[in-house]
Amino acid sequence: MPKAYRPLSSKVSNMSKIAVIFGTRPELIKLSPVVNALRQRIGDDAISTYSTGQHRELLAQAQLCLDTPIDVNFDVMTHAQSTSDVLAKTVTLLEAEFTQKRPELVVVQGDTMTAFAGAMASFLNKIPLVHVEAGLRTLDQENPWPEEGLRQMIARVTTLHLAPTPGARANLMREGIPSEKIHVVGNPGIDKLVALRNAPKSPAKEKSSLTKGRTKLVLITMHRREAFDGGLDHFCDELQKTLRMHSNCMFIWPLHPNPAVRDVVRKHFSDDEEFPNLCLTEPFPYEEMISVLPLADLVISDSGGMQEEAPYCGVPIIVVRDITERPEIIELGLGHIAGSRALDLSEHVSGFLDTPLDPNAIVTWQKLQGQGRSSVQIAELLAKLVS
Numbered sequence: 001m002p003k004a005y006r007p008l009s010s011k012v013s014n015m016s017k018i019a020v021i022f023g024t025r026p027e028l029i030k031l032s033p034v035v036n037a038l039r040q041r042i043g044d045d046a047i048s049t050y051s052t053g054q055h056r057e058l059l060a061q062a063q064l065c066l067d068t069p070i071d072v073n074f075d076v077m078t079h080a081q082s083t084s085d086v087l088a089k090t091v092t093l094l095e096a097e098f099t100q101k102r103p104e105l106v107v108v109q110g111d112t113m114t115a116f117a118g119a120m121a122s123f124l125n126k127i128p129l130v131h132v133e134a135g136l137r138t139l140d141q142e143n144p145w146p147e148e149g150l151r152q153m154i155a156r157v158t159t160l161h162l163a164p165t166p167g168a169r170a171n172l173m174r175e176g177i178p179s180e181k182i183h184v185v186g187n188p189g190i191d192k193l194v195a196l197r198n199a200p201k202s203p204a205k206e207k208s209s210l211t212k213g214r215t216k217l218v219l220i221t222m223h224r225r226e227a228f229d230g231g232l233d234h235f236c237d238e239l240q241k242t243l244r245m246h247s248n249c250m251f252i253w254p255l256h257p258n259p260a261v262r263d264v265v266r267k268h269f270s271d272d273e274e275f276p277n278l279c280l281t282e283p284f285p286y287e288e289m290i291s292v293l294p295l296a297d298l299v300i301s302d303s304g305g306m307q308e309e310a311p312y313c314g315v316p317i318i319v320v321r322d323i324t325e326r327p328e329i330i331e332l333g334l335g336h337i338a339g340s341r342a343l344d345l346s347e348h349v350s351g352f353l354d355t356p357l358d359p360n361a362i363v364t365w366q367k368l369q370g371q372g373r374s375s376v377q378i379a380e381l382l383a384k385l386v387s
């Protein structure tokens, strides 16, 4: 049994009505505002939080800023275990907990293995499941893998689908889900971003301290599994050309801790002096990301959250994927798909740096994301479902 797992935790009150499950950095970023809104709406004891610890370090780093207590930490990750081991362990632990504690609702978010395990455990216990970020689809099981498959399977056992946008709602209805089971609520991941931007805890950063005398700032993040199959190598080749072509830009790349990312990147950029306009760093704490992002002129990323946050802050994004489940940002002209190999990256960069975004498109995206009020809407909906 994992060392940090406290069996049938005494910290979770038997009166807990809603169990909220997360395990990765983006799940915590998106669910923490929901947990806080629920605590305010129906009381602290009514909510219990479970972390699987799927992203151990990144979750701990994000937790420092998001102040959401974790009632039970399963800490499931151990060295060299298979994905099915992690899944089996997580479903077993959650199912045992739910069997004893019988929450009235289980909440999962997005498309991770943690969310899928939470969904299976609630299904096996016949506990109604709420899915946050329901209905994002590419309809290509391999892109992104395994997320597209996981979120489609979660939808099959979900009771209440909380779709971020009307487009996500339409996707669910095409799968036969009745409209009364779907609510469009925006994106709670934006709520904390809005709150932090309105009341920053630390002084704003100066752009010049980041660009070191250059005129433009480009932020990069990369971590998807599709990229491990040679795509990241191609991306690094394209990035080398881009760094040479855009010597007036400073490129900052907080590296994901996954060794499959770091080893490839270090191989391509072993000589610090060859590319003085590239800064490879440790992952930014979330609060720092939120303060740096609005200063950027462009983001290059394969991340889902960055596709939401960058355009929200009025920053264009080059999406290093073959397809996106957030087609609205492409349709609005706030993002561009460069493909998972990022062919002609340098031209894509020039295109965005030379053309300002349409301010109306930015406002449309901000409205689609809920403008910082998503978690309160979610808490109102869930409050009606519990005793």
Ligand SMILES: CC(=O)N[C@@H]1[C@@H](OP(=O)(O)OP(=O)(O)OC[C@H]2O[C@@H](n3ccc(=O)[nH]c3=O)[C@H](O)[C@@H]2O)O[C@H](CO)[C@@H](O)[C@@H]1O
Binding pocket: 024, 025, 026, 027, 029, 030, 109, 110, 111, 112, 115, 133, 144, 147, 189, 221, 223, 254, 255, 282, 283, 284, 285, 286, 287, 289, 290, 302, 303, 304, 305, 306, 309
């Ligand atoms: C297929 C897909 O799109 N799935 C997504 C995937 O999440 P992702 O791709 O968004 O994951 P990441 O990129 O790891 O996280 C992003 C967050 O991290 C912050 N950040 C980043 C770098 C850094 O140095 N410091 C930071 O603080 C950043 O601001 C942002 O908030 O799973 C989620 C969970 O289910 C889903 O919701 C989500 O759709």
